[in-house]
Amino acid sequence: MPVDSRDTPGLRQEPAQQYDLLSPDILADPYPIYDLLRATDPVHFDERLDSWLLLRYDDVLDALSSPERFSSDRTAAYLGHLQGADAERFRQFADIRSRMLIYNDPPRHTRLRRPVRRGMSVRLVNGLRPRIREVVHELIDAVIEDGRADGIDDLGARIPVVVNSDLIGIPAADREKVKGWTADFVAAINAGGANVPTADLERGQNAVLAMREYFLDLGAARRAEPREDMLTALVRRDEDALGDDDLVATCIVTLFAGLETGLNLIGNGLLALLRHPEQVALLAERPDLVPGAVEEFLRYDGPLHLVGRLATEDITLRRQTIKKGDKVLVMLGAANHDPEVFPAPHELDIRRGENKHVAFSHGIHYCPGAELSRIEGEIAFEAILGRLSGLRQADGPLEWQPNLSFRGLRHLPLEFTPAPRKGPR
Numbered sequence: 001m002p003v004d005s006r007d008t009p010g011l012r013q014e015p016a017q018q019y020d021l022l023s024p025d026i027l028a029d030p031y032p033i034y035d036l037l038r039a040t041d042p043v044h045f046d047e048r049l050d051s052w053l054l055l056r057y058d059d060v061l062d063a064l065s066s067p068e069r070f071s072s073d074r075t076a077a078y079l080g081h082l083q084g085a086d087a088e089r090f091r092q093f094a095d096i097r098s099r100m101l102i103y104n105d106p107p108r109h110t111r112l113r114r115p116v117r118r119g120m121s122v123r124l125v126n127g128l129r130p131r132i133r134e135v136v137h138e139l140i141d142a143v144i145e146d147g148r149a150d151g152i153d154d155l156g157a158r159i160p161v162v163v164n165s166d167l168i169g170i171p172a173a174d175r176e177k178v179k180g181w182t183a184d185f186v187a188a189i190n191a192g193g194a195n196v197p198t199a200d201l202e203r204g205q206n207a208v209l210a211m212r213e214y215f216l217d218l219g220a221a222r223r224a225e226p227r228e229d230m231l232t233a234l235v236r237r238d239e240d241a242l243g244d245d246d247l248v249a250t251c252i253v254t255l256f257a258g259l260e261t262g263l264n265l266i267g268n269g270l271l272a273l274l275r276h277p278e279q280v281a282l283l284a285e286r287p288d289l290v291p292g293a294v295e296e297f298l299r300y301d302g303p304l305h306l307v308g309r310l311a312t313e314d315i316t317l318r319r320q321t322i323k324k325g326d327k328v329l330v331m332l333g334a335a336n337h338d339p340e341v342f343p344a345p346h347e348l349d350i351r352r353g354e355n356k357h358v359a360f361s362h363g364i365h366y367c368p369g370a371e372l373s374r375i376e377g378e379i380a381f382e383a384i385l386g387r388l389s390g391l392r393q394a395d396g397p398l399e400w401q402p403n404l405s406f407r408g409l410r411h412l413p414l415e416f417t418p419a420p421r422k423g424p425r
Contacts, residue, residue, distance in 0.1 A: 160262025264303030
């Protein structure tokens with residue numbers, strides 16, 4: 001168990017600023033550095049990211065519950081390194097980004113969230129279960145005779161693309177181009193609290209402009225011919241009606257958040273299981289444990305590791321002073337491994353009891369798509385474990401996405417016993 005300054009009077013040595021959260025070794029396993037920082041300097045200033053890191057569960061929960069002190073409206077700080085012509089050059093990217101639900105505080109956040117909740121109603125989300133099951137089994141059918149697959153390319157990345165496209169109302173023929181635009185946008189918001197490379201911003205802005213035209217055209221089509229999808233709910237003419245740019249921003253954030261969360265939940269969960277074969281055996285005996293297993297995957301190595309905030313006032317926390325206007329990174333992944341809250345936090349335990357993880361954030365910014373991600377995970381793991389007999393990790397190095405917010409693998413090579421196609425539905 002890591003040393004904890006709460007139990008060792010006078011222990012306040014600050015870890016040398018030698019680590020880089022984006023280095024390949026820390027991306028592969030960030031938890032040792034989380035443990036060190038949480039124990040010795042839990043309110044830690046990272047010079048590379050020009051941001052404060054909050055690493056203890058209680059502090060993370062407090063920040064997520066206090067939008068009046070820790071604001072989500074931080075676009076100006078995020079792009080503050082851009083000056084003059086560059087600031088004007090990326091004005092449209094910054095404008096659309098600033099309109100997104102996750103980058104707003106009440107009362108604007110409240111107004112933006114209402115139509116999103118309506119578009120992700122329990123009825124609509126649960127109505128997608130048969131479609132999710134169909135998609136998962138079709139993807140397994142495509143690889144099951146080969147005995148080999150990639151857990152990311154063949155499964156994890158494809159499931160949420162289809163499901164979230166169906167949720168929003170994106171036609172099948174447009175999925176791949178919209179996925180490409182989404183990837184370019186995610187690259188442009190990749191750097192946590194650091195400066196974003198101009199080349200990434202260029203691709204991000206081009207993607208935003210393309211998606212603006214696309215979603216406005218598709219929204220017009222839904223007003224003319226409503227359907228059972230989220231876009232129809234978003235374009236409804238009522239007191240919650242969204243303007244054009246708010247509509248575009250809401251579609252983009254719903255898409256990228258859903259894709260990244262679903263992909264990384266499946267990919268990270270599969271890797272965790274492959275490294276803990278006793279848990280795979282337990283799930284084979286007890287398929288009723290799958291919902292609890294999904295919650296443990298979310299805690300153990302969740303798809304989202306941090307969210308950014310901006311201090312609206314001077315805040316003194318654990319003898320550190322966060323100044324008004326300072327950037328703050330709320331470290332969800334570190335909080336989910338806090339030993340004060342989760343006994344044996346580095347052990348994967350699909351029978352873990354009360355699991356108060358913050359993988360989907362907390363408070364007013366709790367992920368509106370959390371239930372859909374859970375359903376995707378439950379159906380995916382049931383099918384994958386039920387149909388890919390002898391599932392194991394194939395040889396080859398693992399490479400993690402160079403992303404501080406969304407935690408996920410580039411590839412996950414798998415091997416299993418080949419079997420006939422057309423499994424149970």
